[in-house]
Amino acid sequence: EERHETKALRQRLLVVANRLPVSAVRKGEDVWSLEISAGGLVSALLGVKEFEARWIGWAGVNVPDEIGQKALTKALAEKRCIPVFLDEEIVHQYYNGYCNNILWPLFHYLGLPQEDRLATTRSFQSQFEAYEKANQMFADVVNKHYEEGDVVWCHDYHLMSLPKCLKKHNKNMKVGWFLHTPFPSSEIHRTLPSRSELLHFVLAADLVGFHTYDYARHFVSACTRILGLEGTPYGVEYQGKLTRVAAFPIGIDSERFIRALDHPRVQDHIKELQERFKGRKVMLGVDRLDMIKGIPQKILAFEKFLEEDPYWRDKVVLLQIAVPTRTDVPEYQKLTSQVHEIVGRINGRFGTLTTVPIHHLDRSLDFYQLCALYAVTDVALVTSLRDGMNLVSYEFVACQEKKKGVLILSEFAGAAQSLGAGAILVNPWNVTEVAAAIARALKMPSAEREKRHKHNFLHVTSHTAQEWAGTFVSELNDTVIEAQLRTRQ
Numbered sequence: 340e341e342r343h344e345t346k347a348l349r350q351r352l353l354v355v356a357n358r359l360p361v362s363a364v365r366k367g368e369d370v371w372s373l374e375i376s377a378g379g380l381v382s383a384l385l386g387v388k389e390f391e392a393r394w395i396g397w398a399g400v401n402v403p404d405e406i407g408q409k410a411l412t413k414a415l416a417e418k419r420c421i422p423v424f425l426d427e428e429i430v431h432q433y434y435n436g437y438c439n440n441i442l443w444p445l446f447h448y449l450g451l452p453q454e455d456r457l458a459t460t461r462s463f464q465s466q467f468e469a470y471e472k473a474n475q476m477f478a479d480v481v482n483k484h485y486e487e488g489d490v491v492w493c494h495d496y497h498l499m500s501l502p503k504c505l506k507k508h509n510k511n512m513k514v515g516w517f518l519h520t521p522f523p524s525s526e527i528h529r530t531l532p533s534r535s536e537l538l539h540f541v542l543a544a545d546l547v548g549f550h551t552y553d554y555a556r557h558f559v560s561a562c563t564r565i566l567g568l569e570g571t572p573y574g575v576e577y578q579g580k581l582t583r584v585a586a587f588p589i590g591i592d593s594e595r596f597i598r599a600l601d602h603p604r605v606q607d608h609i610k611e612l613q614e615r616f617k618g619r620k621v622m623l624g625v626d627r628l629d630m631i632k633g634i635p636q637k638i639l640a641f642e643k644f645l646e647e648d649p650y651w652r653d654k655v656v657l658l659q660i661a662v663p664t665r666t667d668v669p670e671y672q673k674l675t676s677q678v679h680e681i682v683g684r685i686n687g688r689f690g691t692l693t694t695v696p697i698h699h700l701d702r703s704l705d706f707y708q709l710c711a712l713y714a715v716t717d718v719a720l721v722t723s724l725r726d727g728m729n730l731v732s733y734e735f736v737a738c739q740e741k742k743k744g745v746l747i748l749s750e751f752a753g754a755a756q757s758l759g760a761g762a763i764l765v766n767p768w769n770v771t772e773v774a775a776a777i778a779r780a781l782k783m784p785s786a787e788r789e790k791r792h793k794h795n796f797l798h799v800t801s802h803t804a805q806e807w808a809g810t811f812v813s814e815l816n817d818t819v820i821e822a823q824l825r826t827r828q
């Protein structure tokens with residue numbers, strides 16, 4: 340038993356995701372500067388002490404020359420990262436094309452691209468081929484670095500064919516796959532031309548994980564209805580074995596946020612913000628500028644609220660922080676100008692010489708500024724049209740122990756399943772309902788705020804990112820042991 344424990348302590352976890360958790364900038368022919376991005380996944384895995392994590396993924400830069408590739412590989416090795424090199428054409432077809440133009444909108448119920456149907460249909464097949472090719476390139480790197488006893492954890496919609504590629508090469512490899520987005524109803528998934536292939540690819544894994552029970556159920560129904568397979572409460576029977584399918588709701592490193600609130604930099608930002616917005620209630624939105632986040636809908640609801648309740652016009656401010664993403668995609672550019680136009684109109688309508696009701700920032704904030712904003716907020720507005728989980732809602736709750744502000748949360752975010760009892764849940768498409776929720780939140784008595792906050796705080800601090808990663812990986816280990824036992828019997 341002792342030997343078993345030492346082995347478990349040393350177990351290596353290969354985490355494969357489209358992007359490595361670093362940003363790499365080339366400073367010379369063989370010189371790279373690297374910065375680790377402290378995303379949720381990184382801190383989640385730092386917290387899992389039983390495993391030694393290695394990262395495999397694309398560094399987000401095109402490195403066509405061998406000298407550059409060698410130097411980057413060496414620099415990344417110090418951060419326990421292993422790069423997959425993708426050329427520009429593959430990135431265009433696989434990443435911008437199949438991942439971001441087809442799978443991302445479809446999984447968020449926005450449908451398949453409809454403009455220029457014929458062109459899309461023609462490019463669809465080549466994008467799907469590039470997707471498979473890119474996944475095979477990730478698999479080649481995993482296979483090269485894999486050692487017996489390692490566990491491999493594949494992440495997200497970018498890498499759906501990776502489990503199949505890995506198992507084809509080595510059927511004893513322990514392979515798990517986790518989806519960070521929603522998995523849509525099987526009726527939506529059915530519209531995808533490569534609907535069956537993708538399901539087969541994923542089913543090759545030993546364990547398939549989703550944020551919520553609903554997404555897991557949608558996946559199992561897609562497998563039963565589209566592939567005619569047998570679904571059970573534990574997963575899907577596939578090629579003589581059970582592919583385990585389950586919900587693993589992600590969390591955040593709540594301690595990191597709670598600790599940061601005492602940091603002098605956060606304290607300074609808090610004072611500045613309190614001074615700046617004295618006498619006004621602060622409402623906050625923090626999102627990547629993506630169609631799924633429902634930013635225009637949120638701002639229109641705020642306009643409706645100001646229209647109906649003139650009392651609040653100079654007593655409330657909405658801070659909308661929107662980080663631009665995928666800025667080279669025309670639809671995202673359209674969204675940016677649409678948001679700017681609405682904000683401009685509302686500020687023109689309800690602003691005065693000294694104040695405006697909406698502050699809209701098109702940029703990312705550093706961690707300290709973000710914590711300070713969460714801490715001074717009275718009402719947070721998360722109105723995603725669809726969202727796998729939504730971590731902003733969790734981060735807000737973690738920073739509200741003093742203020743006990745109100746969370747208005749879309750019923751279409753995975754987080755509605757976990758924070759639903761503490762938040763005010765809304766249908767983000769219903770502008771009237773969201774406007775009413777804003778009024779209710781601003782007037783909510785402190786006893787009710789306290790009760791709701793307590794519920795959410797307990798959830799956020801007990802269902803952490805570390806716990807999420809630990810549970811997934813240990814279940815992945817067990818799944819394989821179970822399968823081995825079954826074949827031995």
Ligand code: ADQ
Pocket residue numbers: 379519520589625626627660661662702703704705709726727728729730731732734
């Ligand atoms: P995202 O769509 O990126 O993640 P979310 O879960 O909200 O959405 O995480 C965003 C992260 O970026 C948060 O940690 C937030 O603090 C940070 N962030 C956002 N805007 C920022 C800004 N302006 N400045 C600084 N930081 C900002 C995907 C899925 C989600 C799922 C996660 C994790 O779409 O549904 O919850 O993965 O699985």
